[in-house]
Amino acid sequence: MNAPDRYERFVVPEGTKKVSYERDTKIINAASFTIEREEHTIGNIIRMQLHRDENVLFAGYKLPHPLQYKIIVRIHTTSQSSPMQAYNQAINDLDRELDHLKNAFEAEMVKFSRDY
Amino acid sequence: MEGQSYARMPRVKIRELRDDYARFELRDTDASIANALRRVMIAEVPTIAIDLVEIEVNSSVLNDEFIAHRLGLIPLTSDRAMSMRFSRDCDACDGDGQCEFCSVEFHLMAVCRNDETQDVTSSDLISSDHTVVPVDYSESAASIDASDGISGNKKGGITIVKLRKGQEVKLRAIARKGIGKDHAKWSPAATVTFMYEPEIHINEDLMESLTLEEKKEWVESSPTPVFEIDQVTQQVMVVDAEAYTYDDEVIKKAEAMGKPGLVEINAKQDSFIFTVETTGAIKASQLLLNAIEILKQKLDAVRLSEDTVEADDQFGELGAHMRGG
Numbered sequence: 001m002n003a004p005d006r007y008e009r010f011v012v013p014e015g016t017k018k019v020s021y022e023r024d025t026k027i028i029n030a031a032s033f034t035i036e037r038e039e040h041t042i043g044n045i046i047r048m049q050l051h052r053d054e055n056v057l058f059a060g061y062k063l064p065h066p067l068q069y070k071i072i073v074r075i076h077t078t079s080q081s082s083p084m085q086a087y088n089q090a091i092n093d094l095d096r097e098l099d100h101l102k103n104a105f106e107a108e109m110v111k112f113s114r115d116y
Numbered sequence: 117m118e119g120q121s122y123a124r125m126p127r128v129k130i131r132e133l134r135d136d137y138a139r140f141e142l143r144d145t146d147a148s149i150a151n152a153l154r155r156v157m158i159a160e161v162p163t164i165a166i167d168l169v170e171i172e173v174n175s176s177v178l179n180d181e182f183i184a185h186r187l188g189l190i191p192l193t194s195d196r197a198m199s200m201r202f203s204r205d206c207d208a209c210d211g212d213g214q215c216e217f218c219s220v221e222f223h224l225m226a227v228c229r230n231d232e233t234q235d236v237t238s239s240d241l242i243s244s245d246h247t248v249v250p251v252d253y254s255e256s257a258a259s260i261d262a263s264d265g266i267s268g269n270k271k272g273g274i275t276i277v278k279l280r281k282g283q284e285v286k287l288r289a290i291a292r293k294g295i296g297k298d299h300a301k302w303s304p305a306a307t308v309t310f311m312y313e314p315e316i317h318i319n320e321d322l323m324e325s326l327t328l329e330e331k332k333e334w335v336e337s338s339p340t341p342v343f344e345i346d347q348v349t350q351q352v353m354v355v356d357a358e359a360y361t362y363d364d365e366v367i368k369k370a371e372a373m374g375k376p377g378l379v380e381i382n383a384k385q386d387s388f389i390f391t392v393e394t395t396g397a398i399k400a401s402q403l404l405l406n407a408i409e410i411l412k413q414k415l416d417a418v419r420l421s422e423d424t425v426e427a428d429d430q431f432g433e434l435g436a437h438m439r440g441g
């Protein structure tokens with residue numbers, strides 16, 4: 001009867017930003033990104049992509065609580081980059097990988113239907 | 117500004133492809149991508165399912181809620197789902213969720229007039245949109261009939277309720293777009309799994325120090341048929357590496373036989389074998405393509421926007437102010 005609506009898990013409430021970030025006050029080039037209404041699917045691919053960036057000294061994500069529908073991504077970079085730059089690049093690189101995967105799968109489907 | 121790209125170029129090889137089933141290899145990527153695709157295929161690729169039921173008459177043995185629940189679980193052909201609107205963001209019907217952009221209407225009318233029990237099935241549902249109809253399993257059911265003689269429902273539909281003489285069901289149902297995360301009835305996936313490709317190396321020198329009896333004993337210690345003994349050369353060979361379930365039995369057996377290192381098995385960290393099976397709501401190949409599209413949309417939504425940058429500038433200014441700048 002007083003159960004929260006199921007869509008609260010994935011619909012960002014009005015007036016709430018999807019992404020926000022806060023710079024670390026003590027460490028230079030470190031920041032925490034709060035992503036609303038996302039979980040392991042996004043958190044883990046961003047983290048693993050950040051690990052491929054040589055300017056990233058630390059990248060991790062956490063789901064603070066199963067009933068708080070948000071994740072926190074923490075990034076620490078060298079002075080050659082910044083957490084925001086690394087974050088943006090990770091997303092661009094993942095987007096490019098998925099574009100490539102889509103084309104590769106479509107080409108393979110054509111090849112498969114021809115060969116078999 | 118634009119740094120170098122760290123993007124990978126994954127490769128795909130299809131092994132088997134049918135309408136509702138696909139088996140393919142995914143290489144040159146990592147487990148995070150494989151797992152993200154699996155998770156999106158199960159819980160975030162949209163389909164259409166019955167979400168609202170208005171019952172006019174129900175004198176069957178099943179109560180109204182029971183029937184409404186069963187209707188919700190019927191897979192509907194959902195090729196339209198990707199381009200449809202979610203009722204909650206539909207402005208054409210103002211949250212009513214009953215317009216053509218975000219819903220499909222169904223009617224069901226059934227009365228039993230005979231002495232014989234009557235099956236009310238998904239094929240009795242009348243749709244307002246010919247592209248959104250209950251998935252027809254009659255073709256696959258017919259092939260099962262022919263192969264092993266199991267006779268299913270004659271009409272091929274999914275049984276909703278059975279009526280005896282004089283009983284009646286009459287209802288109107290609204291189907292909407294949704295995702296598996298909201299309710300499992302919207303999940304297009306029956307199975308989505310991936311496994312790491314195993315790499316098996318047999319230490320031939322050590323293997324040759326075993327007698328034929330010992331080889332047989334070792335080969336049989338695997339719960340799945342991974343190894344075989346060549347009839348002619350009496351050598352142990354890998355016949356099906358992918359049958360290995362990472363159970364470690366053959367490794368333990370080798371140790372127990374006093375031959376540690378007889379076999380080395382590693383999971384390749386960048387190669388995955390996917391098995392995808394759908395409910396029939398969309399094709400298996402389309403499920404993967406839609407999952408890629410949804411994942412791209414999700415990534416796009418978490419990009420830093422002008423808004424986020426501005427918020428930071430304010431914070432930066434405030435920070436500068438607090439530092440006395």
Ligand SMILES: [Zn+2]
Nearest residue numbers: 206209215218
């Ligand atoms: Zn609407």
